Amino acid sequence: MRRYWAGLAVATTMIVTSCGLGGAEQGPDQGRAVPSASLTGEVKGKVSLQTWALKPKFTDYVQGVIDAFEKKYPGVEVEWLDQPGEGYSEKVLSQAAGGTLPDVTNLPPDFALPLVKQGLLLDVGQADADLAAEYVPGGVDAYRFSGHTGVYGYPWYLNTDVNYWNSELLKKYGLDPAKPPTGLDELIAQARTVKEKSGGKVYLMSRRPELGDLTQEGVKILSDDGQSFVFNTPEAVAVLDRYREAFKAGLLPRDVLTDTYSGNAKLFNEGTVAWTTGGGNYITSLATDNPTLAPKVVSSPVWDVPPLYVQGLSVSRKTANLPAALALARWVTNAENQAAFAHLVNIFPSTKASAADPFFSKSDGTNSGDAKVTAFTSLAKAKVLQPYEVTEAMSKYVRQQFAAAISGETESKEALDKSVAKCNELLKS
Numbered sequence: 073m074r075r076y077w078a079g080l081a082v083a084t085t086m087i088v089t090s091c092g093l094g095g096a097e098q099g100p101d102q103g104r105a106v107p108s109a110s111l112t113g114e115v116k117g118k119v120s121l122q123t124w125a126l127k128p129k130f131t132d133y134v135q136g137v138i139d140a141f142e143k144k145y146p147g148v149e150v151e152w153l154d155q156p157g158e159g160y161s162e163k164v165l166s167q168a169a170g171g172t173l174p175d176v177t178n179l180p181p182d183f184a185l186p187l188v189k190q191g192l193l194l195d196v197g198q199a200d201a202d203l204a205a206e207y208v209p210g211g212v213d214a215y216r217f218s219g220h221t222g223v224y225g226y227p228w229y230l231n232t233d234v235n236y237w238n239s240e241l242l243k244k245y246g247l248d249p250a251k252p253p254t255g256l257d258e259l260i261a262q263a264r265t266v267k268e269k270s271g272g273k274v275y276l277m278s279r280r281p282e283l284g285d286l287t288q289e290g291v292k293i294l295s296d297d298g299q300s301f302v303f304n305t306p307e308a309v310a311v312l313d314r315y316r317e318a319f320k321a322g323l324l325p326r327d328v329l330t331d332t333y334s335g336n337a338k339l340f341n342e343g344t345v346a347w348t349t350g351g352g353n354y355i356t357s358l359a360t361d362n363p364t365l366a367p368k369v370v371s372s373p374v375w376d377v378p379p380l381y382v383q384g385l386s387v388s389r390k391t392a393n394l395p396a397a398l399a400l401a402r403w404v405t406n407a408e409n410q411a412a413f414a415h416l417v418n419i420f421p422s423t424k425a426s427a428a429d430p431f432f433s434k435s436d437g438t439n440s441g442d443a444k445v446t447a448f449t450s451l452a453k454a455k456v457l458q459p460y461e462v463t464e465a466m467s468k469y470v471r472q473q474f475a476a477a478i479s480g481e482t483e484s485k486e487a488l489d490k491s492v493a494k495c496n497e498l499l500k501s
Contacts, residue, residue, distance in 0.1 A: 116147030119396040120174035121404070124383075125157035133416060141403045148396055168192055171390070175397040176404075179225060179386045181214045182460040187386070188217055188224050194387040197223030199398055207405075210454045211422040214382040218298030218459065225384035226405045227422035229413060232378045232454045233349040234446045240368045241346040245269040252347075252372045256289065256314060259347075263323040266346060277324050278345040279336040280478060281315055283470060284457030288376040294459040301495040304488035312477045312484035319478050329475040341365065349374065352447025353418035355440040371443035373450050380454035382422075420448050427452075466495045 126134055138150045153174055155163050161183050167173045168187055179187070187193045197203050197212070203223060204212055211227025239249035245266045253259040263276035283293055283303065291308045294301055318324060327333050340348035341362050359366040385401040387394075403409065410421030411429055426432060432448040435441035470491045477487035 113395040114147070115145045115396050115399045117393045117396055118149045118151060119391075119393050119400055120151040120153060120176065121400060122153040122155060122174040122177045124155055124160050124178045127154040130413075130416065133413060137404055137409050141400060144403075145396070145399065148400075150400065173388045173390070175388055175391040175393060176385050176401045177388070178228070178383060180383050181217075181225065181456065184215065184224050184384070184386050185217055185460050188220055192389055193224040194389045194391070194394075194397075195222030195224060196226060196387055196398070196401070199387075199394075200402065206424060207422050208424055208451055210380045210451065210456070211382055211384070214380060214456050215384060215386075218294055218296055218461070220298070225386040226401045228383045228385055228405050229410060229419040230383075230422050230451055230454075231351050231381045231419055232447050232450050233351060233374055234354075234378075234443055234450065235372045235374055236340070236348050236350055236354060236443070237370050237372065238340065238343065238346040238365070238368055239370045241266075241274055241343070245274065245346075249370050252370075253375070254372075255375050256311070260314060260318050260323065263318065264321065267321070267323055272322060274344060274346060275323070275325055275339070276346045277318060278328060278339055278347070280324075280328050280471075281311060281474060282458070283462065283467070284379060286311055287455075287457040288374075290376075294461060298459075298461060299499075301492045301499065304485070304492040308488050309484045312474060312487065316478045316480060316484065320480065329479055351418070352420070352444045353440075355443050356418070359440070367439070370439055371446050373446055377457065378450040378454040379457045380451070382456070384422075420451055422451075461499060462495070463498060466498050469494045469498075 121138070123134060134152065134154075138152055142148050142150060151174075164173070164177065164179065164183055165186065168190065173187075173192060179193075184193060196215075203226070207227050208230070211230055212223055214227060215223045215225035217224070235252060237249055237252050242249045242252075246269050247262055247265060253262050259277060266274055266276045286303055286308050287293055289307060289311050291303050291305055291311070293303045315324075319328075325333070325339070336345065336348050337350065339345035341358070343365060355366055355369055355371070358369065385404060387397045387401055391397045405422065407421060407423040407425040407429075410423060411426060411431065413419065414421055415431070420426075420432060421429075433445060435445045473482075473487040473491045473494075476482045477484040
């Protein structure tokens with residue numbers, strides 16, 4: 073599942089929809105370097121910063137960051153714009169079309185992609201030689217797009233998922249909470265144990281696979297040039313076949329493939345499922361929603377490649393004040409300012425220097441503290457699992473085909489072939 077933060081006013085993750093972002097054409101200047109002379113100069117003058125739904129909850133924080141920037145560079149004046157959470161993508165597209173895109177704009181990668189296609193964002197990787205050295209690789213790579221050379225945003229704040237296990241249920245049905253599954257095959261084997269010993273009353277597995285699950289199993293989703301989907305491989309067939317065998321054996325709820333399925337997290341909270349995934353702060357919220365369950369929950373890293381959820385700051389390629397825009401984007405996303413932000417809300421910083429901060433790297437000994445450290449440590453190798461070219465229409469069709477394969481209605485290869493063909497059709501439309 074691909075998720076993002078709709079600003080931090082709500083401080084939650086939400087399902088990404090296509091938002092009409094996929095159809096922008098590549099601009100005539102795309103891929104050309106900005107003249108090097110424009111990358112130098114004194115940091116002064118007016119520069120605009122646009123954030124997404126941070127007022128009023130985080131007004132004091134953001135204004136403090138701006139004030140400190142203006143103090144460091146006395147000749148600078150920052151204009152802070154903050155847009156409401158709803159309709160933000162449409163607002164950005166409207167600004168881009170009207171030539172009013174701010175100098176520095178909060179853009180998650182999927183919102184940045186159509187602007188990259190139009191040649192409207194600066195390749196900050198070229199403009200800032202220290203970018204790759206100072207920010208975590210996954211955060212930087214999130215702003216690289218298939219078919220486009222460069223990096224089109226400074227990673228700002230991040231999150232990822234970890235595995236959560238109901239230790240009471242694992243013990244009850246003969247499993248060791250200290251040795252949870254570390255891969256799909258182990259998950260299926262332990263799910264079989266839970267089913268046999270619970271008489272089918274409790275499940276370990278309770279969600280169907282998405283495209284991101286294929287990525288975690290080493291399946292390539294999109295071609296390097298971004299022009300075609302390529303996930304109908306023997307490796308992908310093997311993943312769906314394993315899920316089909318597990319479903320046939322009754323290791324997943326019978327309604328898991330339907331649109332009316334109540335959901336993995338809900339069943340975990342109700343105590344009928346022993347495994348779910350969630351962000352590093354999940355136990356903290358669970359303590360409010362289900363205080364009886366929260367103390368029984370233990371965490372472990374997501375196996376293979378952890379998912380990465382990213383927010384970042386992009387710089388307009390048409391900015392009239394490039395030195396100030398670059399300096400401001402780097403300032404807002406530096407280790408000190410990101411750490412201060414993370415103390416206010418449950419997110420993680422994207423700078424490599426943050427790894428030495430004990431607030432993120434050392435647990436307080438609670439299961440919640442352990443989960444936070446697990447999540448933060450996972451960010452070092454976390455990646456975006458589903459390409460941003462995937463629209464909701466594509467995801468819906470893929471889910472239908474995967475469900476058909478897992479239920480046994482069709483062969484896995486046929487489901488994958490149909491999915492790739494449909495996604496390629498939609499990609500070109």
